[in-house]
Amino acid sequence: MNTAIQRAAIVFRHPTVTDAGRIWRLVRDSGRLDPNSSYCYLLLCRYYSGTCLVAEREGELVGFVTSFLSPQDPANVFVWQIAVSPTAQGQGIATSLLQRLMELPVYRHAKRVEATVSPTNISSRRLFEAFARRRGARLAISNDGFPAALFPEPGHEDEPLIQISF
Numbered sequence: 001m002n003t004a005i006q007r008a009a010i011v012f013r014h015p016t017v018t019d020a021g022r023i024w025r026l027v028r029d030s031g032r033l034d035p036n037s038s039y040c041y042l043l044l045c046r047y048y049s050g051t052c053l054v055a056e057r058e059g060e061l062v063g064f065v066t067s068f069l070s071p072q073d074p075a076n077v078f079v080w081q082i083a084v085s086p087t088a089q090g091q092g093i094a095t096s097l098l099q100r101l102m103e104l105p106v107y108r109h110a111k112r113v114e115a116t117v118s119p120t121n122i123s124s125r126r127l128f129e130a131f132a133r134r135r136g137a138r139l140a141i142s143n144d145g146f147p148a149a150l151f152p153e154p155g156h157e158d159e160p161l162i163q164i165s166f
């Protein structure tokens with residue numbers, strides 16, 4: 001008998017407004033990401049759905065990534081938030097989300113991925129490092145992100161800029 005645990009396949013797709021609440025909960029429960037209003041995710045799911053993806057397993061939303069093309073530079077993709085539910089982490093889901101994101105036709109002219117990641121968010125750093133390594137891309141970290149002083153709430157960390165150039 002095959003004793004290996006068979007995991008149901010992950011479905012990757014663009015979000016609809018009915019996903020907004022589940023994305024909002026995933027962010028809230030991550031304990032790592034800045035919380036935003038549920039309205040913010042409704043906006044994203046309606047107007048930026050084409051540059052966002054969700055990962056679903058057996059109907060359960062287990063991950064998502066939100067991104068947009070920079071209005072100033074159409075070669076620049078900004079990855080805003082990415083998260084995978086704790087029970088689904090470590091299975092390559094975030095890596096697949098990033099890979100599939102960059103395969104979208106809307107990003108065919110992209111030359112760079114940007115994101116900001118606080119220094120203590122090791123899993124996120126590792127994710128972007130592994131993504132860059134797999135693509136044979138160069139990763140640079142600079143202070144051109146958002147320094148702590150720009151955040152009105154006390155105790156927010158610096159958000160250095162990560163740039164991955166293809």
Ligand SMILES: CC(C)(COP(=O)(O)OP(=O)(O)OC[C@H]1O[C@@H](n2cnc3c(N)ncnc32)[C@H](O)[C@@H]1OP(=O)(O)O)[C@@H](O)C(=O)NCCC(=O)NCCS
Pocket residue numbers: 030032033080081082083084085088089090091092093094095096117121122123124126127128130
């Ligand atoms: C960051 C996050 C999205 C990674 O999701 P994931 O599906 O577990 O990531 P993957 O399985 O695709 O792993 C990607 C790489 O990161 C590494 N990694 C992931 N979590 C790690 C951890 N806690 N410590 C060290 N390395 C880690 C993996 O080993 C892998 O590298 P490899 O390919 O060289 O082995 C997930 O940990 C998460 O949701 N964290 C909370 C939200 C967050 O911080 N989001 C990022 C900021 S926007």
